[in-house]
Amino acid sequence: MTFTATSAPVASTRDWWPAMKLGFGGHCPACGEGQMFRKFLKVNDCCPACGEELHHHRADDAPPYFTILVVAHIVGAAMLFVEERNDAIDLWIHVLVWPTLTLALVFWLLPRFKGALIAYQWALRMHGFETVPPKVLSVVKPL
């Protein structure tokens, strides 16, 4: 009796760009109908519309990293631009505007980056998002 591994059928490819756009909007990358998040950053275990499993994601620290990268460049550049153009602005306006703008951008971008990243992982079949069953051992009878 010989055991050999048979390969499962090759899964169809998933287009990562439309999936990331759906994820950026907080929608399921598989169907585009269901919501990816049940709370602010809590991902649904499965899509409520199509049942696609979403709990496999490993977003980890990437969404905060990209959020900080983008927000720091926007707010930092805006602060420098305003300061260079008009240094007569009162300090209390700076204290009010920049933290408010920073928090608004962070709360807007963070779930979007997380959704896009999870959709990217889904499109590339990373971390359990593959739908192809694992290799199955089959029994080959000797001739």
Ligand SMILES: [Zn+2]
């Ligand atoms: Zn879905």
